[in-house]
Amino acid sequence: MxxxxxxxxxxxxxxxxxxxxxxxxxxxxxxxxxxxxxxxxxxxxxxxxxxxxxxxxxxxxxxxxxxxxxxxxxxxxxxxxxxxxxxxxxxxxxxxxxxxxxxxxxxxxxxxxxxxxGVGCEACHGPGSDHVEWMRTHAKDDAKQNPGYGLTMEAQAGTQGWIEQCAGCHSRREAYGDGNPLPGTPYHDAYRLLTLNDGLYYPDGQIRGEVYVYGSFLQSKMYREGVGCLNCHDPHTTELIAEGNALCTQCHSPAGNTEFPTLTLKDYDTPEHHHHETGTAGAECKSCHMAEQVYMGNDWRADHSFRIPRPDLDAITGAPDACTGCHTDETADWAAQTLAEWYPQSSHRGPHFGDAFAMALQNPVLSKNRLVEIANDDETADIVRATALALLKPLQDRDAADETAALLDDESPMVRAFSVGLQPVAPTEAAVGNVAPRLSDSSRTVRFAALRQLFGLPVERLPEEVRIDHDAVMAEWRRSQSYRADFPETHLVLAGNALVHRDYEEALAEFRKSVALDPQRLDAWSMIIRLTSALEDERALRAVVLAALEANPGSTELRNFAHQLEVVVPSKTTSD
Known part of the structure; x- marks a missing residue:
């Protein structure tokens, strides 16, 4: 082009x-x-x-x-x-x-x-008309008692509230609604946050794909100790509130910061800590603790998990490390040995969830016990725990489900949602006992997770109170999906739901919508071919195979389909 x-x-x-x-x-x-x-x-x-x-x-x-x-x-x-x-x-x-x-x-x-x-005032604070009306009808003294000024998000929203407001855009997620949710909407009512998936993150949680900060920040000790976006960023200018290491030493210094009493009072901005010459890139806090990746061709973005470099994990996780990111002529083993010499008493070289996640991607059975342990560790970041639960799901292991059942009542909506996904269900009152109550969870993310777990059950055999909740959440879920009708992947989800309900005509229609939006969806084409073979005549089947190959002439999978179904394909269509 x-x-x-x-x-x-x-x-x-x-x-x-x-x-x-x-x-x-x-x-x-x-x-x-x-x-x-x-x-x-x-x-x-x-x-x-x-x-x-x-x-x-x-x-x-x-x-x-x-x-x-x-x-x-x-x-x-x-x-x-x-x-x-x-x-x-x-x-x-x-x-x-x-x-x-x-x-x-x-x-x-x-x-x-x-x-x-662009991003204006109302994007973060809510409708300006409500603010104008409040100012028109309230005396100035009212602000002392009600400082909200009619805004849905205001200065008193708190650190967590503002983090979630920023995260609406600064995260890799799936939106539930159409367009902008009202500022102040709880994150997990507006979005489904993606876990530390392979392809988006390395097994140790470092950024890999474009994930927009939030999933990284949730892993950090800073987040756990109450640090928020506004402690470092000016939301109105988008600038940092201090330059260079001064941004970090507003807290990480001998004086500390009274807002965060758990800080270790120590001078970090010194060669005794960073072991690099003052004034060089190696002496900058971000170089070691916020390694950058480039996206969109020239946009460098920092990993906000604020991690301590672990080159000793590289061979296991395949993840990069900050040390060899700069010292490109050295190895991860060299970096690990150097850090061990610099910090012989460090407590940061023990087990890491990255070991278990890397193993789970290769052999989830062998990693089961460690994943259960991570999921149940409330000292571990919620997004990490949720990822452990997600990695356990393919096992369909009853012991793992029982050992994580207590997480159905966890404080974190994300952990609750993924723990639901482990619970076995069957069309009896006893079998849906752990899942059905989550249909009325306060968080939409959890309600939808419970609904997905019940997909395929004969609804008429569920207890009446469960059926009522199920139907209400199903309507809520379908409404959410309708907002994403221009996404090819949405129709794959709807087709999958139709398949589990044995509505094959509906499934076929949804798969067709998917390839109409994206003709390269081989997963959808393969299902269209299978369903057409079962539901329609040979002429229709041949037409579908030819259409699929015309859109994907180099697909070996489709050519194999044609061969298996004895569909004769013109040679020019099957050529690479």
Whole structure:
């Protein structure tokens, strides 16, 4: 793909030549970002905005391609015109204030609205109209008794409240609603936070994919001790409140910080601690404790788990370490030995959850006992405990379910939700005993987890009170899914739900919707072929196989399907 940008009295334009040779003139609708890169949006259909892959580097003053190794045809789902690069669905809710997506699945069109471009006051504090009304009807002295000023989020919201408000955008999550939730909505009522999944995080919890900070921060000792986003970041300027090591030494110093009484009073900003020459990159706190990764081509982002380097784990977890990230000519063994010499009395070289998570990815059976131990350890971060529970689920082990059953009442919605996923169920009152009460949990994340665990049960055989709760949460869940009808993966979920209820026609319809949005969804195509083979005639089956291969001509899996089903495919379709 190549592009020629231009400007005239009518605005900004882009002449885009695709990999298939087609050329299209596009008008630049708007720009996203300030620095270090700016990305451009094109309106490919009325109301539909797509994020273009060629962006502007504000530091180097040059254009670059976000995915230089990708050569994609326009019909590919990952192409910039595809569903995964759609601004309305994937980006706008965190880059606009008062955003409502308003997707119409019948016409596959958007009628999105927003109150303000960018992140404005109402994005964090709630409707300004409520604030104006409060000020109009209250005397100034009322503020002393009720300092909220009519805002849904205000200064008295507390550290946890503001962390969750920031996390709405600064996290890798699945939204339950359409557009922006009302500021102040509890996080786990608005979103499902992803765990420390393989591909997003390394087994030791370090950032790998683009995870947007929150999942990292939840792992940190700082979070556990009550540190919040606003202790380091000015929310209105987006700047740090201090420069360099001064940001850290506002607390980590001989004087400490009275707000955090558990601090060890010590001088950390000294060669005796960091063992590097003062003024060099190695002497900066962030170099060792907030290793950075680059995303979006040139945007360096720091790991907010504030971890102590563990090069001794590298061979087990496959994760990078801060030491060899700088000393690229050295090995992890060298780094581990050096740290042992520098800190011979360190207590930070013992067992780590990363060992168990790495093992679980290879052999979950052997890691079962350790995963149960991590899940039940209330001194461990909730996101780590939830991940341990998620790794236990494929085992379907009754002992693991019994040993973690107490977590169904844990304070953390995330832990409760994933502990539900371990509980066995069957269509009897006794078998749903641990899961059914979670249908009325205060957290939407937990309610949905309980519902998923009951998928496939004959509802009519459930006790009446359970059936009532089940139907209410099912309606809530379906409403949530309807807001994501423009996501190919949503239709895979709905198809899966239809399959467990043996509604094969509905499942087939949902799989078809998935490939209509993303023709490269081989998982959906394979199910369409299987269901078509069972439900329809040979002519329909051949048409489906040919359509699948036309969209994915290089797929060995689909060619094997065609061979097994004795579907004759033209040679030009099966060629790579």
């Amino acid at each position: 190549s592009v020629v940008f231009s400007q005239d009295d009518a605005g900004y334009h882009a002449l885009v030549t695709e990999a298939d040779g087609t050329t299209t003139q596009r008008d630049v609708h708007s720009v996203v970002g300030i620095e270090p890169l700016q990305q451009y949006l094109f309106e490919t259909e009325p109301g539909r905005l797509q994020s273009f892959d060629i962006v502007w580097d504000t530091e180097k003053k040059e254009w670059f391609h976000l995915y230089p190794d990708q050569i994609l045809q326009p019909e590919d789902g990952l192409h910039w015109t595809g569903p995964y690069k759609n601004w309305n669905a994937r980006c706008a809710e965190c880059h606009a204030t008062g955003f409502e997506k308003n997707y119409d699945p019948a016409t596959a069109s958007y009628h999105s609205t927003q109150a303000e471009i």
